[in-house]
Amino acid sequence: MRLTRRAFGGAITASALAGTSTAGLAQDHRQGRLHIPRYGAALCSDGTRAILSGGAPMGAGRTETHFHSAKLATVETVSPHTLEQRFVANGLYPRANHAAVWMEDRLWLLGGRTRDGTETRLVSETERIDLGSQAIWTGPDLPVPLIHLSAASFGRSIFVFGGVFRDPADSSRKPVGRVWECAPPHDRWVEREPMHVAVGNASAVVADDRIWLIGGFDQAEAHAVTQVYDPVADRWSMGPPTPIPLSAHGAAGAEGRVFVFGDYTDQSSVLGFDIRTGDWRALDAPFTPRRHVRAVAVGDRIVVAGGNRSSLAPATDAVESFSIGLLNEQFDR
Numbered sequence: 001m002r003l004t005r006r007a008f009g010g011a012i013t014a015s016a017l018a019g020t021s022t023a024g025l026a027q028d029h030r031q032g033r034l035h036i037p038r039y040g041a042a043l044c045s046d047g048t049r050a051i052l053s054g055g056a057p058m059g060a061g062r063t064e065t066h067f068h069s070a071k072l073a074t075v076e077t078v079s080p081h082t083l084e085q086r087f088v089a090n091g092l093y094p095r096a097n098h099a100a101v102w103m104e105d106r107l108w109l110l111g112g113r114t115r116d117g118t119e120t121r122l123v124s125e126t127e128r129i130d131l132g133s134q135a136i137w138t139g140p141d142l143p144v145p146l147i148h149l150s151a152a153s154f155g156r157s158i159f160v161f162g163g164v165f166r167d168p169a170d171s172s173r174k175p176v177g178r179v180w181e182c183a184p185p186h187d188r189w190v191e192r193e194p195m196h197v198a199v200g201n202a203s204a205v206v207a208d209d210r211i212w213l214i215g216g217f218d219q220a221e222a223h224a225v226t227q228v229y230d231p232v233a234d235r236w237s238m239g240p241p242t243p244i245p246l247s248a249h250g251a252a253g254a255e256g257r258v259f260v261f262g263d264y265t266d267q268s269s270v271l272g273f274d275i276r277t278g279d280w281r282a283l284d285a286p287f288t289p290r291r292h293v294r295a296v297a298v299g300d301r302i303v304v305a306g307g308n309r310s311s312l313a314p315a316t317d318a319v320e321s322f323s324i325g326l327l328n329e330q331f332d333r
Helices: 005-018 063-069 324-332
Strands: 029-033 042-045 050-053 072-078 085-095 099-103 106-110 113-116 119-122 126-129 136-138 150-154 157-166 173-182 190-192 203-207 210-214 226-230 235-238 250-254 257-261 270-274 280-282 294-298 301-305 318-323
Touching: 042 294, 042 301, 050 085, 050 099, 050 106, 050 294, 050 301, 085 106, 085 126, 085 136, 099 150, 099 157, 106 157, 150 203, 150 210, 157 210, 203 250, 203 257, 210 257, 250 301, 257 294, 257 324, 270 324, 301 324, 318 324
Parallel strands: 042 099, 250 294
Antiparallel strands: 029 318, 042 050, 050 072, 072 085, 085 113, 099 106, 106 126, 113 119, 126 136, 150 157, 157 173, 173 190, 203 210, 210 226, 226 235, 250 257, 257 270, 270 280, 294 301, 301 318
């Protein structure tokens, strides 16, 4: 049978819903299953839906099968209330360990790693996707091919923070502390004030007119840092350190707080941070332990998707949705 794009979309939607009950949609914590397990995906929101793109279904440690598992180019939306998934587009490049933002009614995909034939390479190309028409435009290339980069939209600008690049001198991977802004007409990247601590695998969250960069890994160790960027003044400051070093986690902001899920080492970790008081607290939220997870706030909920438990294991198909009320209750206990 020929599987058209429309038929494929219907098939994966049905598959995603198979493990999710429609009863009790207002409950504080919902669990579902991704139709394709993946880690190193990107997750952002258009204000009403979570948008999941790319990722890889197999850990790099499985050398005998990792090559054949490839990377994904699919883009799906996830309902924050039902966890229903719908296929909406294919990107130009299969990507993993990339970043994504929503800007002016289009999805931007930034950096990551891809595969050209038998070669894996880091990506400098960006693309903009109209999810309604599935039209794709190329954007300005990143100044440096990057994986494990962080990105955020602020006003009409896109900011890219840090990441990891491959040194052409010796092919080693090194952390980046550089910051770039892409402002209207969105045709070039301009370098801004560098980060205090050069890291990849951090999480960028917009809250209180600033961008909060949580944790990160410098290719030697994870860091218990909160770096705070003022995009108007182009100035960095240091916020209260995180309770534990964090890497390969997901974070989302809501109602003056930042919530952080997972960690490379402490995979069951769920943390809350109050921006106004500077307090960090461990939460007892019902989170499925994993790393290389992504999180995004959508309305009154936070969606957490994907991840893995080990480089030797397949990626997880876990997708969860938490009410912000539940997380605030956990924080205030």
